[in-house]
Amino acid sequence: MTDTADWAGRPLGEREVGWETSDAILFALAVGARAEQLDLVFERDLRVLPTFALTLAQWAPDVLGSAGAFDVGTALHGSQRLEVLAPMPASGSTLMRARVGDVWDKGAAAVFEVVVECEYVRAMWSIFAPGRGGFGGERGPGRAADPEGEPIATPVVDVAANAAALYRLTGDRHHIHIDPAAAARIGQPRPILHGLATLSTAALAAAEVHGASPADLRLLEGRFSGTVLPGERLTVPVWADGAFRVDTERGTAIDGARALFA
Structure with a gap:
Protein backbone atom coordinates (compact mmCIF):
# COMPACT_ATOMS: atom_id res chain seq x y z
CA MET A 1 0.00 0.00 0.00
CA GLY A 142 -9.23 21.50 14.18
CA ARG A 143 -12.99 21.69 14.56
CA ALA A 144 -14.68 24.99 13.83
CA ALA A 145 -15.73 27.00 16.87
CA ASP A 146 -19.38 26.92 17.86
CA PRO A 147 -21.43 29.93 16.72
CA GLU A 148 -21.63 32.82 19.17
CA GLY A 149 -24.89 34.13 20.53
CA GLU A 150 -28.37 32.88 19.77
CA PRO A 151 -29.64 31.76 16.35
CA ILE A 152 -31.90 34.20 14.53
CA ALA A 153 -34.30 31.38 13.62
CA THR A 154 -34.64 27.62 14.00
CA PRO A 155 -36.73 26.21 11.16
CA VAL A 156 -38.11 22.70 11.39
CA VAL A 157 -37.67 20.42 8.39
CA ASP A 158 -39.52 17.15 7.90
CA VAL A 159 -37.42 14.80 5.77
CA ALA A 160 -39.57 12.83 3.33
CA ALA A 161 -39.75 9.10 3.97
CA ASN A 162 -38.56 8.46 0.41
CA ALA A 163 -35.78 11.10 0.45
CA ALA A 164 -32.87 8.62 0.33
CA ALA A 165 -34.57 6.52 -2.35
CA LEU A 166 -34.94 9.64 -4.49
CA TYR A 167 -31.51 11.11 -3.79
CA ARG A 168 -29.66 7.93 -4.75
CA LEU A 169 -31.06 8.34 -8.28
CA THR A 170 -28.85 11.42 -8.59
CA GLY A 171 -25.72 9.29 -8.49
CA ASP A 172 -24.76 7.92 -5.06
CA ARG A 173 -26.22 4.41 -5.04
CA HIS A 174 -24.44 3.05 -1.99
CA HIS A 175 -26.56 0.28 -0.50
CA ILE A 176 -26.65 1.76 3.01
CA HIS A 177 -29.13 4.32 1.70
CA ILE A 178 -31.69 1.79 0.44
CA ASP A 179 -31.00 -1.74 1.76
CA PRO A 180 -31.88 -2.45 5.43
CA ALA A 181 -29.34 -5.29 5.56
CA ALA A 182 -26.53 -2.99 4.38
CA ALA A 183 -27.57 -0.34 6.90
CA ALA A 184 -27.60 -2.92 9.69
CA ARG A 185 -24.01 -3.89 8.87
CA ILE A 186 -22.88 -0.36 9.81
CA GLY A 187 -24.99 -0.34 12.97
CA GLN A 188 -27.94 1.67 11.68
CA PRO A 189 -31.56 0.73 12.41
CA ARG A 190 -32.57 1.34 8.80
CA PRO A 191 -31.20 3.00 5.63
CA ILE A 192 -29.77 6.46 6.25
CA LEU A 193 -29.98 9.66 4.25
CA HIS A 194 -26.91 10.74 2.29
CA GLY A 195 -24.87 13.36 4.13
CA LEU A 196 -24.80 15.60 1.06
CA ALA A 197 -28.59 15.37 0.83
CA THR A 198 -28.88 16.56 4.43
CA LEU A 199 -26.44 19.40 3.74
CA SER A 200 -28.44 20.52 0.69
CA THR A 201 -31.71 20.30 2.61
CA ALA A 202 -30.27 22.47 5.37
CA ALA A 203 -29.06 25.01 2.80
CA LEU A 204 -32.65 25.37 1.57
CA ALA A 205 -33.79 26.10 5.12
CA ALA A 206 -30.95 28.56 5.71
CA ALA A 207 -31.76 30.42 2.48
CA GLU A 208 -35.34 30.93 3.62
CA VAL A 209 -34.18 32.32 6.97
CA HIS A 210 -31.89 34.80 5.21
CA GLY A 211 -34.53 35.79 2.65
CA ALA A 212 -32.35 34.50 -0.19
CA SER A 213 -32.87 32.18 -3.12
CA PRO A 214 -31.19 28.80 -2.59
CA ALA A 215 -29.89 29.16 -6.14
CA ASP A 216 -27.86 32.19 -4.99
CA LEU A 217 -25.69 30.06 -2.70
CA ARG A 218 -22.06 31.16 -2.84
CA LEU A 219 -20.40 29.06 -0.12
CA LEU A 220 -21.47 26.00 1.83
CA GLU A 221 -19.55 23.91 4.32
CA GLY A 222 -20.25 21.52 7.15
CA ARG A 223 -18.95 18.59 9.20
CA PHE A 224 -20.91 15.33 9.27
CA SER A 225 -21.17 14.37 12.93
CA GLY A 226 -24.20 12.08 12.89
CA THR A 227 -26.80 10.41 10.70
CA VAL A 228 -30.25 11.37 9.46
CA LEU A 229 -32.97 8.81 8.84
CA PRO A 230 -35.57 9.37 6.11
CA GLY A 231 -38.84 10.46 7.68
CA GLU A 232 -37.13 12.23 10.60
CA ARG A 233 -37.81 15.78 11.75
CA LEU A 234 -34.79 18.10 11.71
CA THR A 235 -34.23 21.39 13.45
CA VAL A 236 -31.82 23.82 11.78
CA PRO A 237 -30.62 26.69 14.02
CA VAL A 238 -29.38 29.50 11.77
CA TRP A 239 -27.17 32.43 12.87
CA ALA A 240 -26.93 35.89 11.31
CA ASP A 241 -23.36 35.34 10.09
CA GLY A 242 -24.36 32.30 8.02
CA ALA A 243 -23.52 29.61 10.57
CA PHE A 244 -26.02 26.81 11.06
CA ARG A 245 -26.37 23.35 12.57
CA VAL A 246 -28.56 20.33 11.82
CA ASP A 247 -30.07 18.46 14.77
CA THR A 248 -32.21 15.35 15.04
CA GLU A 249 -33.96 13.95 18.11
CA ARG A 250 -31.00 11.54 18.36
CA GLY A 251 -28.30 14.22 18.28
CA THR A 252 -26.44 16.59 15.97
CA ALA A 253 -26.05 15.47 12.35
CA ILE A 254 -24.08 18.43 10.94
CA ASP A 255 -22.04 21.01 12.82
CA GLY A 256 -19.36 23.55 11.95
CA ALA A 257 -21.64 24.56 9.10
CA ARG A 258 -22.02 27.80 7.15
CA ALA A 259 -24.06 28.93 4.15
CA LEU A 260 -23.52 32.27 2.43
CA PHE A 261 -25.75 33.67 -0.31
CA ALA A 262 -25.37 36.45 -2.86
Missing part, protein backbone atom coordinates in the same frame (compact mmCIF):
# COMPACT_ATOMS: atom_id res chain seq x y z
CA THR A 2 1.28 3.46 -0.89
CA ASP A 3 2.48 5.50 2.11
CA THR A 4 -0.29 7.79 3.29
CA ALA A 5 1.73 10.99 2.92
CA ASP A 6 2.56 10.17 -0.70
CA TRP A 7 -1.07 10.67 -1.78
CA ALA A 8 -0.98 14.42 -1.16
CA GLY A 9 -1.21 16.41 -4.39
CA ARG A 10 -1.86 13.41 -6.63
CA PRO A 11 -4.07 14.01 -9.68
CA LEU A 12 -7.24 11.93 -9.81
CA GLY A 13 -8.01 12.61 -13.45
CA GLU A 14 -10.67 14.58 -15.22
CA ARG A 15 -14.13 13.81 -16.47
CA GLU A 16 -16.62 15.48 -18.77
CA VAL A 17 -20.00 15.36 -17.05
CA GLY A 18 -23.36 16.33 -18.49
CA TRP A 19 -26.88 16.88 -17.21
CA GLU A 20 -30.40 17.61 -18.41
CA THR A 21 -33.06 19.80 -16.85
CA SER A 22 -34.78 16.68 -15.48
CA ASP A 23 -31.61 15.75 -13.56
CA ALA A 24 -31.47 19.15 -11.84
CA ILE A 25 -35.19 19.06 -11.05
CA LEU A 26 -34.97 15.54 -9.60
CA PHE A 27 -32.11 16.69 -7.39
CA ALA A 28 -34.06 19.70 -6.13
CA LEU A 29 -37.08 17.56 -5.28
CA ALA A 30 -34.90 14.94 -3.56
CA VAL A 31 -33.42 17.52 -1.17
CA GLY A 32 -36.79 19.05 -0.28
CA ALA A 33 -37.61 21.76 -2.81
CA ARG A 34 -41.34 22.47 -2.77
CA ALA A 35 -43.58 22.27 -5.82
CA GLU A 36 -44.34 25.99 -5.57
CA GLN A 37 -40.64 26.89 -5.85
CA LEU A 38 -40.99 27.05 -9.61
CA ASP A 39 -37.49 28.36 -10.27
CA LEU A 40 -36.12 25.12 -8.79
CA VAL A 41 -38.59 22.54 -10.14
CA PHE A 42 -40.04 23.93 -13.41
CA GLU A 43 -37.96 23.86 -16.58
CA ARG A 44 -39.42 27.14 -17.89
CA ASP A 45 -37.31 29.35 -15.62
CA LEU A 46 -35.09 26.74 -13.99
CA ARG A 47 -32.23 27.79 -11.74
CA VAL A 48 -29.97 24.91 -10.79
CA LEU A 49 -29.19 24.41 -7.11
CA PRO A 50 -25.40 24.78 -6.81
CA THR A 51 -25.13 21.68 -4.61
CA PHE A 52 -26.28 19.64 -7.62
CA ALA A 53 -22.67 19.93 -8.82
CA LEU A 54 -21.59 17.69 -5.94
CA THR A 55 -23.55 14.78 -7.42
CA LEU A 56 -21.70 15.28 -10.71
CA ALA A 57 -18.34 15.22 -8.90
CA GLN A 58 -18.96 12.15 -6.71
CA TRP A 59 -16.71 10.09 -8.99
CA ALA A 60 -13.60 11.82 -7.60
CA PRO A 61 -13.59 10.50 -4.00
CA ASP A 62 -14.65 7.14 -5.43
CA VAL A 63 -11.54 7.13 -7.64
CA LEU A 64 -9.31 7.77 -4.64
CA GLY A 65 -10.89 4.93 -2.67
CA SER A 66 -10.64 2.54 -5.61
CA ALA A 67 -6.95 3.42 -5.99
CA GLY A 68 -6.28 2.02 -2.51
CA ALA A 69 -5.69 5.19 -0.51
CA PHE A 70 -7.99 3.92 2.25
CA ASP A 71 -10.35 1.11 3.16
CA VAL A 72 -13.63 2.05 1.52
CA GLY A 73 -15.47 -0.14 4.02
CA THR A 74 -14.41 1.93 7.04
CA ALA A 75 -13.72 5.40 5.62
CA LEU A 76 -16.22 8.15 6.43
CA HIS A 77 -17.21 11.37 4.70
CA GLY A 78 -16.00 13.78 7.37
CA SER A 79 -16.86 17.18 5.95
CA GLN A 80 -17.70 19.05 2.76
CA ARG A 81 -16.99 22.47 1.32
CA LEU A 82 -18.44 24.04 -1.82
CA GLU A 83 -17.48 27.37 -3.38
CA VAL A 84 -19.72 28.55 -6.22
CA LEU A 85 -17.89 30.29 -9.06
CA ALA A 86 -20.72 30.77 -11.57
CA PRO A 87 -24.35 29.67 -12.06
CA MET A 88 -24.87 26.31 -13.76
CA PRO A 89 -27.10 26.31 -16.84
CA ALA A 90 -30.33 24.31 -16.78
CA SER A 91 -28.66 21.69 -18.97
CA GLY A 92 -25.16 21.31 -20.31
CA SER A 93 -21.78 19.77 -19.61
CA THR A 94 -18.52 20.71 -17.95
CA LEU A 95 -15.02 19.31 -17.54
CA MET A 96 -14.23 18.45 -13.92
CA ARG A 97 -10.65 18.03 -12.74
CA ALA A 98 -9.85 16.26 -9.49
CA ARG A 99 -6.81 15.91 -7.27
CA VAL A 100 -5.84 15.00 -3.74
CA GLY A 101 -5.28 18.09 -1.62
CA ASP A 102 -3.65 17.85 1.79
CA VAL A 103 -3.47 14.62 3.77
CA TRP A 104 -3.64 15.19 7.52
CA ASP A 105 -2.36 12.89 10.25
CA LYS A 106 -4.92 12.48 13.05
CA GLY A 107 -2.98 9.74 14.83
CA ALA A 108 -5.23 6.70 14.55
CA ALA A 109 -6.61 7.96 11.24
CA ALA A 110 -5.79 10.15 8.28
CA VAL A 111 -7.93 12.77 6.58
CA PHE A 112 -7.69 12.92 2.80
CA GLU A 113 -8.85 16.06 1.02
CA VAL A 114 -10.33 15.50 -2.45
CA VAL A 115 -10.54 18.69 -4.52
CA VAL A 116 -12.72 18.97 -7.63
CA GLU A 117 -12.81 22.05 -9.82
CA CYS A 118 -14.69 23.16 -12.92
CA GLU A 119 -15.94 26.44 -14.33
CA TYR A 120 -18.92 26.47 -11.96
CA VAL A 121 -17.66 25.23 -8.60
CA ARG A 122 -14.69 24.34 -6.44
CA ALA A 123 -15.51 21.51 -4.03
CA MET A 124 -13.59 19.66 -1.35
CA TRP A 125 -14.43 16.37 0.34
CA SER A 126 -12.65 15.48 3.58
CA ILE A 127 -12.48 11.70 3.95
CA PHE A 128 -11.75 10.30 7.42
CA ALA A 129 -9.77 7.07 7.02
CA PRO A 130 -9.21 4.94 10.16
CA GLY A 131 -5.92 3.07 10.30
CA ARG A 132 -4.09 5.37 7.87
CA GLY A 133 -2.69 7.86 10.39
CA GLY A 134 0.53 7.82 12.38
CA PHE A 135 2.77 8.69 9.44
CA GLY A 136 4.30 11.78 11.05
CA GLY A 137 2.35 14.40 9.16
CA GLU A 138 0.69 17.58 10.40
CA ARG A 139 -2.65 17.24 12.19
CA GLY A 140 -4.30 19.94 10.12
CA PRO A 141 -7.10 22.28 11.15
Whole structure:
Protein backbone atom coordinates (compact mmCIF):
# COMPACT_ATOMS: atom_id res chain seq x y z
CA MET A 1 0.00 0.00 0.00
CA THR A 2 1.28 3.46 -0.89
CA ASP A 3 2.48 5.50 2.11
CA THR A 4 -0.29 7.79 3.29
CA ALA A 5 1.73 10.99 2.92
CA ASP A 6 2.56 10.17 -0.70
CA TRP A 7 -1.07 10.67 -1.78
CA ALA A 8 -0.98 14.42 -1.16
CA GLY A 9 -1.21 16.41 -4.39
CA ARG A 10 -1.86 13.41 -6.63
CA PRO A 11 -4.07 14.01 -9.68
CA LEU A 12 -7.24 11.93 -9.81
CA GLY A 13 -8.01 12.61 -13.45
CA GLU A 14 -10.67 14.58 -15.22
CA ARG A 15 -14.13 13.81 -16.47
CA GLU A 16 -16.62 15.48 -18.77
CA VAL A 17 -20.00 15.36 -17.05
CA GLY A 18 -23.36 16.33 -18.49
CA TRP A 19 -26.88 16.88 -17.21
CA GLU A 20 -30.40 17.61 -18.41
CA THR A 21 -33.06 19.80 -16.85
CA SER A 22 -34.78 16.68 -15.48
CA ASP A 23 -31.61 15.75 -13.56
CA ALA A 24 -31.47 19.15 -11.84
CA ILE A 25 -35.19 19.06 -11.05
CA LEU A 26 -34.97 15.54 -9.60
CA PHE A 27 -32.11 16.69 -7.39
CA ALA A 28 -34.06 19.70 -6.13
CA LEU A 29 -37.08 17.56 -5.28
CA ALA A 30 -34.90 14.94 -3.56
CA VAL A 31 -33.42 17.52 -1.17
CA GLY A 32 -36.79 19.05 -0.28
CA ALA A 33 -37.61 21.76 -2.81
CA ARG A 34 -41.34 22.47 -2.77
CA ALA A 35 -43.58 22.27 -5.82
CA GLU A 36 -44.34 25.99 -5.57
CA GLN A 37 -40.64 26.89 -5.85
CA LEU A 38 -40.99 27.05 -9.61
CA ASP A 39 -37.49 28.36 -10.27
CA LEU A 40 -36.12 25.12 -8.79
CA VAL A 41 -38.59 22.54 -10.14
CA PHE A 42 -40.04 23.93 -13.41
CA GLU A 43 -37.96 23.86 -16.58
CA ARG A 44 -39.42 27.14 -17.89
CA ASP A 45 -37.31 29.35 -15.62
CA LEU A 46 -35.09 26.74 -13.99
CA ARG A 47 -32.23 27.79 -11.74
CA VAL A 48 -29.97 24.91 -10.79
CA LEU A 49 -29.19 24.41 -7.11
CA PRO A 50 -25.40 24.78 -6.81
CA THR A 51 -25.13 21.68 -4.61
CA PHE A 52 -26.28 19.64 -7.62
CA ALA A 53 -22.67 19.93 -8.82
CA LEU A 54 -21.59 17.69 -5.94
CA THR A 55 -23.55 14.78 -7.42
CA LEU A 56 -21.70 15.28 -10.71
CA ALA A 57 -18.34 15.22 -8.90
CA GLN A 58 -18.96 12.15 -6.71
CA TRP A 59 -16.71 10.09 -8.99
CA ALA A 60 -13.60 11.82 -7.60
CA PRO A 61 -13.59 10.50 -4.00
CA ASP A 62 -14.65 7.14 -5.43
CA VAL A 63 -11.54 7.13 -7.64
CA LEU A 64 -9.31 7.77 -4.64
CA GLY A 65 -10.89 4.93 -2.67
CA SER A 66 -10.64 2.54 -5.61
CA ALA A 67 -6.95 3.42 -5.99
CA GLY A 68 -6.28 2.02 -2.51
CA ALA A 69 -5.69 5.19 -0.51
CA PHE A 70 -7.99 3.92 2.25
CA ASP A 71 -10.35 1.11 3.16
CA VAL A 72 -13.63 2.05 1.52
CA GLY A 73 -15.47 -0.14 4.02
CA THR A 74 -14.41 1.93 7.04
CA ALA A 75 -13.72 5.40 5.62
CA LEU A 76 -16.22 8.15 6.43
CA HIS A 77 -17.21 11.37 4.70
CA GLY A 78 -16.00 13.78 7.37
CA SER A 79 -16.86 17.18 5.95
CA GLN A 80 -17.70 19.05 2.76
CA ARG A 81 -16.99 22.47 1.32
CA LEU A 82 -18.44 24.04 -1.82
CA GLU A 83 -17.48 27.37 -3.38
CA VAL A 84 -19.72 28.55 -6.22
CA LEU A 85 -17.89 30.29 -9.06
CA ALA A 86 -20.72 30.77 -11.57
CA PRO A 87 -24.35 29.67 -12.06
CA MET A 88 -24.87 26.31 -13.76
CA PRO A 89 -27.10 26.31 -16.84
CA ALA A 90 -30.33 24.31 -16.78
CA SER A 91 -28.66 21.69 -18.97
CA GLY A 92 -25.16 21.31 -20.31
CA SER A 93 -21.78 19.77 -19.61
CA THR A 94 -18.52 20.71 -17.95
CA LEU A 95 -15.02 19.31 -17.54
CA MET A 96 -14.23 18.45 -13.92
CA ARG A 97 -10.65 18.03 -12.74
CA ALA A 98 -9.85 16.26 -9.49
CA ARG A 99 -6.81 15.91 -7.27
CA VAL A 100 -5.84 15.00 -3.74
CA GLY A 101 -5.28 18.09 -1.62
CA ASP A 102 -3.65 17.85 1.79
CA VAL A 103 -3.47 14.62 3.77
CA TRP A 104 -3.64 15.19 7.52
CA ASP A 105 -2.36 12.89 10.25
CA LYS A 106 -4.92 12.48 13.05
CA GLY A 107 -2.98 9.74 14.83
CA ALA A 108 -5.23 6.70 14.55
CA ALA A 109 -6.61 7.96 11.24
CA ALA A 110 -5.79 10.15 8.28
CA VAL A 111 -7.93 12.77 6.58
CA PHE A 112 -7.69 12.92 2.80
CA GLU A 113 -8.85 16.06 1.02
CA VAL A 114 -10.33 15.50 -2.45
CA VAL A 115 -10.54 18.69 -4.52
CA VAL A 116 -12.72 18.97 -7.63
CA GLU A 117 -12.81 22.05 -9.82
CA CYS A 118 -14.69 23.16 -12.92
CA GLU A 119 -15.94 26.44 -14.33
CA TYR A 120 -18.92 26.47 -11.96
CA VAL A 121 -17.66 25.23 -8.60
CA ARG A 122 -14.69 24.34 -6.44
CA ALA A 123 -15.51 21.51 -4.03
CA MET A 124 -13.59 19.66 -1.35
CA TRP A 125 -14.43 16.37 0.34
CA SER A 126 -12.65 15.48 3.58
CA ILE A 127 -12.48 11.70 3.95
CA PHE A 128 -11.75 10.30 7.42
CA ALA A 129 -9.77 7.07 7.02
CA PRO A 130 -9.21 4.94 10.16
CA GLY A 131 -5.92 3.07 10.30
CA ARG A 132 -4.09 5.37 7.87
CA GLY A 133 -2.69 7.86 10.39
CA GLY A 134 0.53 7.82 12.38
CA PHE A 135 2.77 8.69 9.44
CA GLY A 136 4.30 11.78 11.05
CA GLY A 137 2.35 14.40 9.16
CA GLU A 138 0.69 17.58 10.40
CA ARG A 139 -2.65 17.24 12.19
CA GLY A 140 -4.30 19.94 10.12
CA PRO A 141 -7.10 22.28 11.15
CA GLY A 142 -9.23 21.50 14.18
CA ARG A 143 -12.99 21.69 14.56
CA ALA A 144 -14.68 24.99 13.83
CA ALA A 145 -15.73 27.00 16.87
CA ASP A 146 -19.38 26.92 17.86
CA PRO A 147 -21.43 29.93 16.72
CA GLU A 148 -21.63 32.82 19.17
CA GLY A 149 -24.89 34.13 20.53
CA GLU A 150 -28.37 32.88 19.77
CA PRO A 151 -29.64 31.76 16.35
CA ILE A 152 -31.90 34.20 14.53
CA ALA A 153 -34.30 31.38 13.62
CA THR A 154 -34.64 27.62 14.00
CA PRO A 155 -36.73 26.21 11.16
CA VAL A 156 -38.11 22.70 11.39
CA VAL A 157 -37.67 20.42 8.39
CA ASP A 158 -39.52 17.15 7.90
CA VAL A 159 -37.42 14.80 5.77
CA ALA A 160 -39.57 12.83 3.33
CA ALA A 161 -39.75 9.10 3.97
CA ASN A 162 -38.56 8.46 0.41
CA ALA A 163 -35.78 11.10 0.45
CA ALA A 164 -32.87 8.62 0.33
CA ALA A 165 -34.57 6.52 -2.35
CA LEU A 166 -34.94 9.64 -4.49
CA TYR A 167 -31.51 11.11 -3.79
CA ARG A 168 -29.66 7.93 -4.75
CA LEU A 169 -31.06 8.34 -8.28
CA THR A 170 -28.85 11.42 -8.59
CA GLY A 171 -25.72 9.29 -8.49
CA ASP A 172 -24.76 7.92 -5.06
CA ARG A 173 -26.22 4.41 -5.04
CA HIS A 174 -24.44 3.05 -1.99
CA HIS A 175 -26.56 0.28 -0.50
CA ILE A 176 -26.65 1.76 3.01
CA HIS A 177 -29.13 4.32 1.70
CA ILE A 178 -31.69 1.79 0.44
CA ASP A 179 -31.00 -1.74 1.76
CA PRO A 180 -31.88 -2.45 5.43
CA ALA A 181 -29.34 -5.29 5.56
CA ALA A 182 -26.53 -2.99 4.38
CA ALA A 183 -27.57 -0.34 6.90
CA ALA A 184 -27.60 -2.92 9.69
CA ARG A 185 -24.01 -3.89 8.87
CA ILE A 186 -22.88 -0.36 9.81
CA GLY A 187 -24.99 -0.34 12.97
CA GLN A 188 -27.94 1.67 11.68
CA PRO A 189 -31.56 0.73 12.41
CA ARG A 190 -32.57 1.34 8.80
CA PRO A 191 -31.20 3.00 5.63
CA ILE A 192 -29.77 6.46 6.25
CA LEU A 193 -29.98 9.66 4.25
CA HIS A 194 -26.91 10.74 2.29
CA GLY A 195 -24.87 13.36 4.13
CA LEU A 196 -24.80 15.60 1.06
CA ALA A 197 -28.59 15.37 0.83
CA THR A 198 -28.88 16.56 4.43
CA LEU A 199 -26.44 19.40 3.74
CA SER A 200 -28.44 20.52 0.69
CA THR A 201 -31.71 20.30 2.61
CA ALA A 202 -30.27 22.47 5.37
CA ALA A 203 -29.06 25.01 2.80
CA LEU A 204 -32.65 25.37 1.57
CA ALA A 205 -33.79 26.10 5.12
CA ALA A 206 -30.95 28.56 5.71
CA ALA A 207 -31.76 30.42 2.48
CA GLU A 208 -35.34 30.93 3.62
CA VAL A 209 -34.18 32.32 6.97
CA HIS A 210 -31.89 34.80 5.21
CA GLY A 211 -34.53 35.79 2.65
CA ALA A 212 -32.35 34.50 -0.19
CA SER A 213 -32.87 32.18 -3.12
CA PRO A 214 -31.19 28.80 -2.59
CA ALA A 215 -29.89 29.16 -6.14
CA ASP A 216 -27.86 32.19 -4.99
CA LEU A 217 -25.69 30.06 -2.70
CA ARG A 218 -22.06 31.16 -2.84
CA LEU A 219 -20.40 29.06 -0.12
CA LEU A 220 -21.47 26.00 1.83
CA GLU A 221 -19.55 23.91 4.32
CA GLY A 222 -20.25 21.52 7.15
CA ARG A 223 -18.95 18.59 9.20
CA PHE A 224 -20.91 15.33 9.27
CA SER A 225 -21.17 14.37 12.93
CA GLY A 226 -24.20 12.08 12.89
CA THR A 227 -26.80 10.41 10.70
CA VAL A 228 -30.25 11.37 9.46
CA LEU A 229 -32.97 8.81 8.84
CA PRO A 230 -35.57 9.37 6.11
CA GLY A 231 -38.84 10.46 7.68
CA GLU A 232 -37.13 12.23 10.60
CA ARG A 233 -37.81 15.78 11.75
CA LEU A 234 -34.79 18.10 11.71
CA THR A 235 -34.23 21.39 13.45
CA VAL A 236 -31.82 23.82 11.78
CA PRO A 237 -30.62 26.69 14.02
CA VAL A 238 -29.38 29.50 11.77
CA TRP A 239 -27.17 32.43 12.87
CA ALA A 240 -26.93 35.89 11.31
CA ASP A 241 -23.36 35.34 10.09
CA GLY A 242 -24.36 32.30 8.02
CA ALA A 243 -23.52 29.61 10.57
CA PHE A 244 -26.02 26.81 11.06
CA ARG A 245 -26.37 23.35 12.57
CA VAL A 246 -28.56 20.33 11.82
CA ASP A 247 -30.07 18.46 14.77
CA THR A 248 -32.21 15.35 15.04
CA GLU A 249 -33.96 13.95 18.11
CA ARG A 250 -31.00 11.54 18.36
CA GLY A 251 -28.30 14.22 18.28
CA THR A 252 -26.44 16.59 15.97
CA ALA A 253 -26.05 15.47 12.35
CA ILE A 254 -24.08 18.43 10.94
CA ASP A 255 -22.04 21.01 12.82
CA GLY A 256 -19.36 23.55 11.95
CA ALA A 257 -21.64 24.56 9.10
CA ARG A 258 -22.02 27.80 7.15
CA ALA A 259 -24.06 28.93 4.15
CA LEU A 260 -23.52 32.27 2.43
CA PHE A 261 -25.75 33.67 -0.31
CA ALA A 262 -25.37 36.45 -2.86
